[in-house]
Each structure stands twice: as structure tokens, then as C-alpha cells.
Amino acid sequence: MTPPAPSRTTDGPARSRLVVLAGPTAVGKGTVAAAVRDQHPDVWISVSATTRKPRPGEVDGVHYHFVTEAEFDRLVDAGDMLEWAVVHKVARYGTPRGPVDEALSAGRPALLEIDLQGARQVRDSMPEALQVFLKPPSWEELVRRLVGRGTETEEERERRLATARDELAAEPEFDVTIVNHEVHEAADELVTLMTADPQVRP
Template sequence: MQAGKLVVLTGPSGVGKGTLLRSLLQRHPDLYVSISVTTRAPRPGEVDGQHYYFVNRTEFERMVAGGELLEWAEFAGNYYGTPRLAVEQQVQQGKCVILEIELEGARQVRQTFPTAFRIFILPPSLNELEFRIRNRGQDSEDAIARRLQRARAEIDAASEFDIQIINDDFEKALTEIEAALLAPVHCYSA
């Protein structure tokens, strides 16, 4: 059996990674998306084990100490990480595994999985990114300010990735991600 592929999808908070990924999964249900573990509280409608695995800080720190996470990072006062075992099993079974993670975690994956294909999603502008974050209506002013400050640093790191895609037109961005994944060296054979 041919080994699978690990794909990292990164970009600043509010850029539309999750929305792009959901649409990609509708078109390609054979993709495997890793479910992250986090210490943040569930947002309305989020289900434990489906959107994230929600744990407390003590449990998360135990997972880090036990080497159970492929990568992990602290973002906006909360921990996020990728359970190692599930990803490794899916790649070994020949699946194309997508990690939707933040920059810090993507850099860790670059060290642990140097063959991972890395995609960075960019906003059309910082003003548009701020508009999108505010329109979600999920964050306090303080959290918005932290997200925007972090976004500036993340955008500066976009050149570290294999490709950069600007999410200014949703369908165009989705088509560009599909084209990259459909390349034989990434997820699908011709």
C-alpha cells in the first residue's frame, strides 16, 4: 500500500481556513481531517470529538508530556494540538490527511514531517481580515486585537510555505487548493 500524504493548511485566524476546508471535504469526502485538541471553550454549535476534542489545561499538558501530540501551540490564551496517533495511522493507510493548524504548529510539523505539503491562506488585506473577525461576533475587543496583531506576524511567514493562496474570491481559492491537492506529488495520483 502506498503511504498517504500530510497536508498542512495554515493562515491567520478569520482568513476562512475552516470554511474552505468544509467545502473541500464536501467535494472530496475521502480526505481525512485531523481533529485538534484544545483547551478553549466550545463555541455555539461545536461538538466534542467532531469539531475539536475539548480538554482542560491539565489534561493537555499531560498529553504534551506524554508525547501524544504531533504539534501544539498556545494561541489567544488557549492550547491547541494535533493528536499524533490518528494522523500517523491515516497516513500509513494511504490517506491524504489535512491539518488545519496555526503557524507555530505548522513550523513544528515542518520539523517532524518534512515531506508535508504546506499551504498558507492569505486574506486580501488586513482590513478585510479585521472585518471578517468582527463579523463572526465571537470575540471580545481584546481578543480581536490579539488576533490581528498575531495575523500580521503570521502573514510575514507566508513565504515559508509551499504555496500561498489569497482568499479574496472563495471559489477561486477553493479551486486553487483543489488543483494543488490533485497534483500527483501531493494527494492524488493522475
Template sequence: MSKTAEKGSGTSARPRLTVLSGPSGVGKSSVLSELRGLGEDVYYSVSVTTRAPRPGEVDGQHYHFVDRAEFDRMVAAGELLEHAEYAGNCYGTPRRPVEAALERGTPAILEIELQGARQVRRAMPEAQLVMLMPPTWEVLVTRLTGRGTEDPAVVAHRLKVAEQELAAAEEFDAVLVNSDVRTVARELLTLVVGSPTERVSSEP
């Protein structure tokens, strides 16, 4: 079972950015969807990307879609908290909307991978980094291989990356185990809206 920090004794803390990270297949999107349903006033960061929209995706809701020239301009101007390139496409987190949310007293949350989380820690040291882990390694392997529709080499690469990401758990301020989406979403909410926490951990 995950251990979450207890809130402070009545002291109101300044809202801060929470970064949710974890390997592919661990359920980050599902947890954030459940978190949205809890109805708290939280700002969910929308990433910018150079890839083309997929069917059903809405600009400004799922991503901010831009071309490479605009993305490079944003990087050069320091407008991104973090940025990275995956499979030939660029992704990044706009800095100003996050800062604006925090300035108006709204906690913010961002879902990114390990590389981006490390960049955010450097750019915004007060950010809270949360690692989402699977109940067991076997569960994660099943999630990544269960469909059986992807190239084995692609799956093998994802598993190798997942191993590296899970090995970095000690860099995070909190570690939550996704054994149950509803439960872990409430644990995450406590971290997002609560007072600054001591390091928390959990055992898969």
C-alpha cells in the same frame, strides 16, 4: 488569481499531511467545510483541547476534550504532532490518527496557526504547508472589525498577529488567496490529493 501546481504525469505519490494555516478571519473553516462537500476521501484531523465544550460541540467531532493532566501526559509521551496554549487553554494535534490515515493511503489535512505549522514541519518534514491569504489586507481588516462587537484592543491584537502570519508566507509550500470559497477549496483539493508539488504562490 491563485496558482496551483499541476499533478504529476501518472506517477502515484504517497499520501501526505497538508497543513492549512492563515490569519484569523481569512476563512479557513469555510474553505474546509466546502472541501468536505467535494466528497473526496480525505482525513480531517481533530484537535485535542483542554477548554470546555461550547454549546453544540461534540467530543470527537469538533475537538477531543481532555483535562490538563491528560494533555500534559500526551505531550510528555510524544503523542502530539504540535501543541500550543492560547488564552489559558491548550490545543494540540494527535499524532497517531494522522499517521494511521497516511499509512492506509488517505491524505490528511490539518487546520492550525503559524506556530503549530512550524512545529509540524519539524516533526514531519514531508508535510505540505499551505497558507490561506485574504484578497487584500483591507478585506481582512473588514472581516475582523466588521461586527463591531469585540473590544478594540482584542481586534488590534488579532491584526498584529495577522501581519506576522502573512509575513511568514515564504515558509509555506503553497499560497492560496481566498477570493472565492468554492474556487479556493478546489485549488486546495488539488494540493491535498495530488502529487507532491513544486512551490506555488499567488498575489493578493
């Protein structure tokens, strides 16, 4: 992929846009988003809420907002979720609406790192958002990454791989594809897209 060059105004930084990053399980969405956070602190990255339990090393409020089922229900009922979905038939994930609106109002480049179902909901509610599909170099590499992280049982891995086949088939729905050969390269490609002119579709 050859991203468009960033469009800059004469008196300041590149104009911002809302970018949605989605892709199959274990493709490295969270790792790429973390690299963007580390290398480009000016980029605002949404922190999703989830009802699943934290994995080893995950910090509440940094990686996810870990909430109870009741709290998640309250957020949905109040209309405070931009999108939400049940993922892998187990836990719910969603994007709190308020922080997204605040970041866009402030003119910051904003990134949503979410699942396929959530990306479709955002496409319906915010069609101006740029939808980016993160793709593995190969199916074999995706399986290797999922097995290698060692955070799921065999049953969970099989369920996630079945979901991943369906998720990979959704690539044509997206505006741009980035192949995650190397995390920092993928992060740089993503930031270039985020700081390009929002009026220009790649």
C-alpha cells in the same frame, strides 16, 4: 496560483500527501477545511485538540476535541501530540499524532488545519509535508471577517489582529499560497494540491 495537475496511477486514485494549511486568524482556515470535508469526503482532515471553550455551534469531536488543561498535559507528556502551541496567549491547540499516522498509512489525502506555530513544528518533524499558506484578499477584508463573526470581545479582537500581522509576515516560509477570495474555490485549489504527486513540489 496555478496548482499542478493531479498525478494518477494507472490502477487507482491520485497518490496522497500530507498537507498543512495555516494562515492568520480569521482568514477562514476552518471554513475552507469544512468545505473540503463536505465536497471531498475521501480527504482525511485532522481534528485538533484545544483547551479553549467551544464557540456557539461548535461540536466536540467535529470542530475540535475540547479537552481540559490536565488532559492536554497528559497528551503532551505521553508524546501523543504531533505539534502543539499556545495561541493568542490564551489557549493551547495541538494535533493528536495517532490519527495522522493512521491516515497516511492508509494512503488517504491528509490535511492539517493548524496555526503558524504548529506548522513550523510539523515542518521540523515531517519536512516532506506540503505547507500551504491561506491568505486574505486584503488586510481590510481580514478585519471585516474577524469583526463580522462576532465571537470575540473587543480586547480579544485587538489581540488577534496583532497576532495576524505577525502571521501574515510568515508567508515566505510556505511552499504555496492560496488567496481565500471564495471558500469553495480555495477548497478546490487545496484538494488539487493534496492529490498531486507527492514527489513534485509546486
